[in-house]
Amino acid sequence: MSRDQASVRMVDVARLESGCRKTLAKALTLVESTRPDHREEAERLLGAVEKNPDHSIRIGLTGVPGVGKSTLIDVFGGHIINQGHRLAVLAVDPTSSLSGGSILGDKTRMPGLAVNPHAFIRPTPAGESLGGVARRTRDAIVLCEAAGYDVIIVETVGIGQSEALVSNMTDLFMLMLLPGAGDTLQGIKRGVMELADMVVISKADGAMQACARLSAAEISHAIRLIQPRHEDWIPPVLMVSATEQSGIERLWQLVCRFRKQVRRDGRLSEVRCRQAWEWMWTETRQQLLDHLKADEAVRRRMDSLKSRVLSGDLSPSAAASMLVAQFRKQADGPCPGDS
Numbered sequence: 001m002s003r004d005q006a007s008v009r010m011v012d013v014a015r016l017e018s019g020c021r022k023t024l025a026k027a028l029t030l031v032e033s034t035r036p037d038h039r040e041e042a043e044r045l046l047g048a049v050e051k052n053p054d055h056s057i058r059i060g061l062t063g064v065p066g067v068g069k070s071t072l073i074d075v076f077g078g079h080i081i082n083q084g085h086r087l088a089v090l091a092v093d094p095t096s097s098l099s100g101g102s103i104l105g106d107k108t109r110m111p112g113l114a115v116n117p118h119a120f121i122r123p124t125p126a127g128e129s130l131g132g133v134a135r136r137t138r139d140a141i142v143l144c145e146a147a148g149y150d151v152i153i154v155e156t157v158g159i160g161q162s163e164a165l166v167s168n169m170t171d172l173f174m175l176m177l178l179p180g181a182g183d184t185l186q187g188i189k190r191g192v193m194e195l196a197d198m199v200v201i202s203k204a205d206g207a208m209q210a211c212a213r214l215s216a217a218e219i220s221h222a223i224r225l226i227q228p229r230h231e232d233w234i235p236p237v238l239m240v241s242a243t244e245q246s247g248i249e250r251l252w253q254l255v256c257r258f259r260k261q262v263r264r265d266g267r268l269s270e271v272r273c274r275q276a277w278e279w280m281w282t283e284t285r286q287q288l289l290d291h292l293k294a295d296e297a298v299r300r301r302m303d304s305l306k307s308r309v310l311s312g313d314l315s316p317s318a319a320a321s322m323l324v325a326q327f328r329k330q331a332d333g334p335c336p337g338d339s
Helices: 003-009 013-017 021-032 036-048 069-082 137-146 162-167 183-188 206-223 248-294 296-311 316-327
Strands: 057-062 087-093 119-125 151-155 172-177 198-201 237-239
Touching (some): 013 137, 069 087, 069 248, 087 137, 198 248
Parallel strands (some): 057 172, 198 237
């Protein structure tokens, strides 16, 4: 075992809960590892840390690349910290499908938070996770909360499957749109707006102010035609400018108002319980897929089926059925298609 591999397993729960940044970084490296022995250690760690969900607010932030998510987080995060909070940013970066690499450059786009002792930024490669949300992001949220960070922002790589994934691991889902760049029409689409608890029109400054006001009016009208996710909460539409720092204080006020409202009558606890149950099934599906891909018999059969699928002799769905049947062979008997 290498020195790094040994150190990652030595996660002191007491030091983590005291807010030690180095220990938190080790803990996050542990939960992101795919090694079986690391996974066992990570599960023990997650079971050992103290969970205090009522003290935190989890914010999901999504929007197309270039909308200014990282820039807004840098300014918005500074304002949050000035209010006496500790902030953790889980920034998920896209992973190359060719090399598997990821730039992980969010710290360079958050210069203020990167040097702030009350902020913790963790860039994470999205890997093969759909929608640009790292598989272990939810575990990372729990560890950041255990380390005393009471505001957690999850920044995703863009719009896609990430909307549903982020909304199922955060309290407030924030959608960022550019004024007058086609994103308004995209934002009005029902699937996106049904998930949004708040819409932020970014870069609302200079010559773009008039365009931003028009976009905000269109989105506000569209939202009123959609059933909100939370009772008595109509998602507000807010114009902000990170460069001019306008709208930032109002944005935080709305976040606080939202949190106060959903905590009323225990609704926040109910939402988090439902999210935990749904995430259990998400993780179950992923673990089954991991085991299936790692099974030697399945891999051998996959090689034998590849040429038949590529030639059109066998449909992808039929091949998938054969692979699943191969995985269950010991329990279910011979595989379909075996001669």
